[in-house]
Amino acid sequence: MKKQFNCLILVSMLLAVTLGVQSQEKKEYPKQMGMKPEMTEWWDPQPERVTPGEANKNAFQSAPSDAIVLFDGKDLSKWQNSEGKAAGWRVHDGVVTVDKSKGDIITKGEFKDFQLHLEWSVPKDITGSGQGRGNSGVYLHKLYEVQILETYTQETYSNGSAGSIYKQSAPLVNPSRKPGEWNVYDIIFTAPTFTKDGNYRTPPTVTVQFNGVLVQNHVALQGTTEYIGLPRTVVQETGPILLQSHADPSEPISFRNIWIREL
């Protein structure tokens, strides 16, 4: 697996070199073909570990009366898969567990500015390491990922840790709870506005509280959150929420109690 990956990098670099010398065409993203995932990883410093308070530990925080309840433990009627068909994840015991064979799930509704609450938990006996251990994510507007990952027992690149804006902004601290416990995200999102030329007039901003601890403080995003390459500006004023079905081989994570308030 890893070997094949390195092989791929080698091939792509050779291609990049071949292309790079002559590449003077005005195409935008091909210029980044030689970029490798690790070029946008930041490892140092690691977010300081913080033990969150006890109150919301394993407590189910029910929705305010003006919220749209996206998942109340019973069904996925507010969600669909990427083809617009029924969301196929497993609902059981008041939670929904990722089915990696079914892909991402996406809200049917679209939102502009919002306050979003969700809770997630990885299995107590989860295996895997790095980005291959309890990896998922919540994509705001389907474009901007707040990372979900098991980072209580291990480290990864800071801007890929739980609570990061993926590859853009490391969490201020790491207040992860241990596998088997529930983690809580409270997210405040302001949608971008755009110039007539398709650039940001005002960028999207994100605030995240992670188990009650501030980890993203009104951060202005540079663009989409990319695995490889640089953030892009996508002209889109509203969008759905997407929960990621990540391809890593670790045991799947579960979600519960998801609600959103339009601002």
Added chain:
Amino acid sequence: MKKQFNCLILVSMLLAVTLGVQSQEKKEYPKQMGMKPEMTEWWDPQPERVTPGEANKNAFQSAPSDAIVLFDGKDLSKWQNSEGKAAGWRVHDGVVTVDKSKGDIITKGEFKDFQLHLEWSVPKDITGSGQGRGNSGVYLHKLYEVQILETYTQETYSNGSAGSIYKQSAPLVNPSRKPGEWNVYDIIFTAPTFTKDGNYRTPPTVTVQFNGVLVQNHVALQGTTEYIGLPRTVVQETGPILLQSHADPSEPISFRNIWIREL
């Protein structure tokens, strides 16, 4: 000329004293001496009522490990009164109750940017009305008040309702809990920076979650929160937290579980 003007001032001051039950000795800009408290009240629209979720109702949300615990239910060792002497409020049953004869209490420590958590509750059988019913406030940097008031059972001017930035910004909604229950404030504050001329270079900003519901969304303050007159710019980069002992005749409110995280 001056004499007439002084005469006018005298008349208006007498009126102000007569009208303003809680007249404070803060000095106003001379030009604003004729301003009356109601000139900076906004009544319409009233914030929409929202029933908050159940989880943190009456739940004691303990502090994260990197927080400074300002009040843990046991003593007021982190606080003093306005003369720098021992804070005289009544500590009992894990809470602290305002003693109106003792005045405001103020943290000994000063803070710049921070995340602040506190919980407050008014007596189940509280009396009084308007701004005279369970009135208190948490002053950030001792200058900027997030209003505390019993506004579950009654209305007041919007920018003086619980969760308002006093006389500057009404709460987005009103998620108050009823008298006898505990309310929770989670506040994110960014200190101002100043130009060499003493104006704001960047204004103070405040985000407030009230019982888990966003009521102030990264609001840029115009200055201090004044009872009478317009906001003022005070050149001060750090400051303590002040809890207000309000002169209204209603039964005193209680606080518990106060902690702060420096950002």
Added chain:
Amino acid sequence: MKKQFNCLILVSMLLAVTLGVQSQEKKEYPKQMGMKPEMTEWWDPQPERVTPGEANKNAFQSAPSDAIVLFDGKDLSKWQNSEGKAAGWRVHDGVVTVDKSKGDIITKGEFKDFQLHLEWSVPKDITGSGQGRGNSGVYLHKLYEVQILETYTQETYSNGSAGSIYKQSAPLVNPSRKPGEWNVYDIIFTAPTFTKDGNYRTPPTVTVQFNGVLVQNHVALQGTTEYIGLPRTVVQETGPILLQSHADPSEPISFRNIWIREL
């Protein structure tokens, strides 16, 4: 004059007191009926005087090729009066001079975000004093006034000086040219966006260069620029440019070379 004025203050205060006592209805602006213009004047400190550079003194700065030329010295075809009829100011010698009997003039076109250039000059032998000496203004979106006033030879309240955002933001310095010379304003404006409740989501912002000197540095407006009372939030995403015909008795000012670039 002054005596009459004090008399007026007395009357208005008495009225305010009479009204104020009973005013508990939930009407918004009537609460400010007792406000007087001087309550929102700031006199101290006065903006420091700066002598601007020589290059653009009396030089006619022609428009870039992508600008909409609003006045090129020949006619007022891009303007109308407040009734939507022909703008009646006097065009002569490549300039346009205010005709106070004809009222304000307003662009036919509306704009969102923009860069605006204009030049203005008061007569060499202008009379009057305070706000009664060469008073005019350029209203962005017809709501937000950048003050125009003869403040080379005299002082007024700082937030009403030339280059101020009227009654909101004093100019950083005072680089006025003397009567008879041309002054140049280069203005960058970003339109506000609004929440669904009609509050600012992002406020309007203004940058002003006055004779090449920065006097307003990306200032966030609090709302409309009012002569009496507090700024108001008006839900309006685009608007015209208005040039003010002020009722003061001084000799009228002239404009030339007005152009705008939509951003």
Added chain:
Amino acid sequence: MKKQFNCLILVSMLLAVTLGVQSQEKKEYPKQMGMKPEMTEWWDPQPERVTPGEANKNAFQSAPSDAIVLFDGKDLSKWQNSEGKAAGWRVHDGVVTVDKSKGDIITKGEFKDFQLHLEWSVPKDITGSGQGRGNSGVYLHKLYEVQILETYTQETYSNGSAGSIYKQSAPLVNPSRKPGEWNVYDIIFTAPTFTKDGNYRTPPTVTVQFNGVLVQNHVALQGTTEYIGLPRTVVQETGPILLQSHADPSEPISFRNIWIREL
């Protein structure tokens, strides 16, 4: 595993050295060692061409009275080279012309927030192409480059065009004047503030008018402007102005009339 990776780095470094004509010794984050300059170039769209107005064409715009004159046509007494010794560029005819054998020149003074004016001109008969034609730059705080380049007659990557924030923000339009004429930059800069952890608390912001046309509108920078790799956050609250001596083989450019106003 590690061995293979090191091997890859070695290969890519050799390639980078070979390809990167102007390879600099700045240290990159190790993870970015494989990054190539073209990975951070954006070619599409090109900034629209605009013909600027005539007024400041070839006109010498003298400094306001409160400015610090950095170059008045007579000497380089306010400047030094990168070793802190005398700045060796050629002063003649009221201008200063780059001497590429002498390296960059740097102001002796440091600044925080400022308004900066400068004028530059490339020879009428300049040769070279792309980034090798009249390349220079003005570095704010010695960290953030506003690009200078002959882009009247030719195109380059947008975020490396004249008036760009180098490799971060393309100019809104391209109002370049032709070789032999004078171009004018008016720059407003706000210095960053930092969190205790060394991240941006508020980012640096830049506004640029280029020949009187707005090309950067209060842009929030992501960090330093790097030739290779991603922007970095450098904790520095003030800094000097640097004018770049670029290693390209084209005829050197000249500057005149440089002044700065501290805000």
